[in-house]
Amino acid sequence: MRFEHLDLNLLVALDVLLEEKNITKSAKRLHLSQSAMSSILGRARAFFEDDLLVQVGKTMQPTPFALEVQVPITEVLTTIRGGIIGKRFNDPLKSERHFKIVASDYVIQVLFSSILTELATLAPLLTFEFLSPFSHEVSILTKGGADLFIAPESVMLDGYPSSLLMVDELACVVDMDNKLVVGDVISAEQVGSMGHVSVGFARTSHLSIETWLTETMGGSRKVDIITNDFSTMIYTLKGTQRVAILPKKFANIHAQKHGLKVVSFPFDTPLLVESMMWHPTLDNDPIHRWLREKVISTAQNL
Template sequence: MRFNHLDLNLLVALDVLLEEQNITRAAERLHMTQSATSGVLGRLRTYFEDDLLVQVGRKMQPTPYAQELADPVRDVLLKIRSSITSKPAFDPATSKRHFRLVTSDYLISVLFASVIQKIHQEAPNITFEMLGPGDNSAELLVRGEVDLMIVPERYIIEDHPSQLLFEEEHVCVVWSGNSLVSQSLTLEQYMDMGHVSVGFGRTRHMSIEDWFINQYGFSRRLEVITNDFNTLPQLLIGTQRIATMHGRLARLYAQHLPLRILPPPVKIPVMREFMLWHRTMDNDPMHRWLREQIGEIINRLEQPLAA
């Protein structure tokens, strides 16, 4: 198909070329030879009357014009996918849609285990891929490479729809044999204890460390840093350490491990968990159905807490 003498199939190649900035990797993704991919780049350069990608040392870099093209090209491809390739009517029982989600192991434990179970009963052929949060999570959603992100409020992306799912409190958790604290906790005790915490990404972003520094001017004494929330309570057993973690996850583990849950010595702001998706998926019927299922399950899980 051509539009204004441009083969629209070339837009797919342009999108990949601008992302990879490497002929070899782009050729692999496009399932083409390197010479054919170089030929495609030549046709794109002719049409746009711009080099698009130029060799700088051992790397290829996009020209200023190519940088301006990147987002519009990606948006066009996403709109085509959502409006043309998506069927207006669908049957969840027979759908074979594959969804990619960015979410933490904490949310898998307290929410998505129930989501997967319910959806399997109604749509057994739908498949899921869960990606952990990372430094490039927002970029994946903006590029349409993931369907949903479930993240705290501070990670909301402008110009893309979002929906509040629930609010979460933080609690302190210690091993039941911890002799440093009883049933209450002072700030002095809290700061004197060794802490177990979670860090994400290459920059090792700590879950609530920034808030402590901004609020009190000091940070906790971190003795163990793990890479997921589910190991926090396990790493407390047999130690005198403490962890500050999500209330729902703490209560879940307290049913199975010798743990004590204590209120924090200071009031930690409530965390608001949001569901985000790309704006081009807003009216996709299957995507909308999944969001509705997640919302319904949240409401059902929240009812015992409100009782």
């Protein structure tokens, strides 16, 4: 299909290429061979009269022109998917949509585990890809690279539709045999003196509790291990004298299974408020709306 001499298939391929910045990964996503993907990139370069992606060392980097057209291309494709194609396939039982969802392993285990079980019957042809909020900034949503972005309320963008999902408490978790903590209460002195296991604080610290901990404890907190998700924290905590601070719903799921003990905080902590956000062009997409409603109703019953 051509529009003003432009093969529209090139836009689909270029959208993926600019996101992945890798021919092999792009080919896999589009179910093409590597040579076919290289050929498409060559055709796109010829049409736009620009290199688009340039090999720099072991990675491919977009040219200034590619960066300039990336957002318009993604927005056009997102509008087509949500406003045109999405309206044709509005039966969950028959829909073959692929949803990309940014959500932490905490959200997946506490919320989506039961949703996916139900969807296996209600919408068996839907497929899902979960991306970590510790690896992807909220800009992935604005560029059309994700269908849903689930993260703390503070991350939600003005002007983008969103919905409150879960409110959780924070809890201290230690190994069941931790000799430093006796009973079900930990003191402020122990929290300050014990080694900590933390998750995902660096450039995405706004998605964790690190800012609050720094303000509360100052420089007295000793971080021994930094991991890239909550599940890994569990395994770096077992058999040690360390402490981890986790969402309570997640901690309760893993405590008995992994021989851990959830203890009360010695001081007041902020609530963890998780919300779900999506691109405005998907607001009236029937299948997208159906999935959102399923997620919201499940979260309300937690």
